[in-house]
Amino acid sequence: MMSVQFNKYLFFLERVAGRYYLIAGSVFLLFYIIFKNKILKQKIQSLFPKNSDYLREIFYSTITIFIFALIPLFFIANSTMRPYTTLYENISDYGTGYYFLAFPIMFIMHDTYFYWTHRIMHHKGLFNIMHLVHHKSTNPSPWAAYAFHPLESIVEVGIFVVFLFTIPIHKTHIAIFFLLSILYNIYGHLGWELYPKGFSKSRVGKWINTSVNHNQHHKYFKGNYGLYFLFWDRVMGTIRADYDEAFEEVKNR
Numbered sequence: 001m002m003s004v005q006f007n008k009y010l011f012f013l014e015r016v017a018g019r020y021y022l023i024a025g026s027v028f029l030l031f032y033i034i035f036k037n038k039i040l041k042q043k044i045q046s047l048f049p050k051n052s053d054y055l056r057e058i059f060y061s062t063i064t065i066f067i068f069a070l071i072p073l074f075f076i077a078n079s080t081m082r083p084y085t086t087l088y089e090n091i092s093d094y095g096t097g098y099y100f101l102a103f104p105i106m107f108i109m110h111d112t113y114f115y116w117t118h119r120i121m122h123h124k125g126l127f128n129i130m131h132l133v134h135h136k137s138t139n140p141s142p143w144a145a146y147a148f149h150p151l152e153s154i155v156e157v158g159i160f161v162v163f164l165f166t167i168p169i170h171k172t173h174i175a176i177f178f179l180l181s182i183l184y185n186i187y188g189h190l191g192w193e194l195y196p197k198g199f200s201k202s203r204v205g206k207w208i209n210t211s212v213n214h215n216q217h218h219k220y221f222k223g224n225y226g227l228y229f230l231f232w233d234r235v236m237g238t239i240r241a242d243y244d245e246a247f248e249e250v251k252n253r
Contacts, residue, residue, distance in 0.1 A: 008077040013069040015175075019182050020065060024142040027186055032141065041253050044191055044215045045139045053136075054143050060133055061146035064153040068146075071157050072174075075164055085164040087171065094168050105167060106177050107228055113159045114227040119238070121152065122225070130155070140189040140218050145182060184228060188214040197251035200244050207231055212247045216240055 031039065032048070040046075075081050091099050121131040133149040148156060163169050187194060193212045199205035200212070209226045217224040223240035226233045233239040240246075 005073070005077070009069060009073045012072045012077075013065065016068045017062075017065045019179060020061060020146055023182060024061075024145055024186050027142045027190065031190065031192060039192065042192055042250065044193060044212055044250055045219065047139060049137070049139050049141050053139075054141060057137055057141060057143035057147040060148060061143060063150055064146040064148050064156075067150060067153040068157050071160050075161065076171075086166065086168050087164065088168050089170075091170060091172075094170075098168070099170060099173075102167065102169070102173055103177065106163060106173065109162065109166075110159050110181065111226060111228045112232065113162060114156075115225050115232040117155050117158070118225045118227075121155070122222075135218065135221060137189070138218055139191070140215065141191060142186045142189055144189040144218075145185040187211055188227075189218075191215065193247065193250050197248070200247040207234070210247065212250055213239075213243055216243060216246060 075085055076087065088094065121127060127135075130149050130151045134144070134147055134152060137144040137147060146153075160174075163174075188209065188211055190211050193210060195205065195208075195210055199208075200210060207230050209224075209228055209230055213224045213226070213230065220240070223238050224233060224243065225238055230239060
């Protein structure tokens, strides 16, 4: 029995680790090594992190991966717990319309969950305990995507549990959603801005989080708390006043 559970844990561990190391590693290779000199002027912060920063980010991200892999083991691979979740087997159970609608719902839910838990972790009573590890990356790299204190990792993976007990979730929802999530997370910590000039002021772009926006959060520690969107930052007045100016400065180089 123990060996079966361990094999299941290894299965989930390989999936989570594969996403992180393959995507973050490939992006790091392209931006920080292969094309580094060609795109140097466009880097959001002109300086580069130290090698010790990369190692710290990878170290804490690896711990996060081990924690993240425990959640599907407990809720999905556990025959005692799984019947109480909202997981369903066949797409036809809820139809293709709901299947595709679930993705934007999940992103909205995750963004809301992230914004408010993020702001809570910035409280002076919690910041040093839970969130300081992530903010040691004042000039983040793609490796910072999962660089959390173990306590923060538990909070971050909490959205997985929220999904499993709120809306109907197909197993492919989980795989696709968290693949897209890590992609956007890595973009947010990339160190370069991929959206075009003027995007932050456009009708759609002013509601979308960007690499410049999240880079400011790491640099200054205050403001810009969103993940995918800027809805809550704009509604709650927590978007930095110099965000649009910083975005244009980067794109005008």
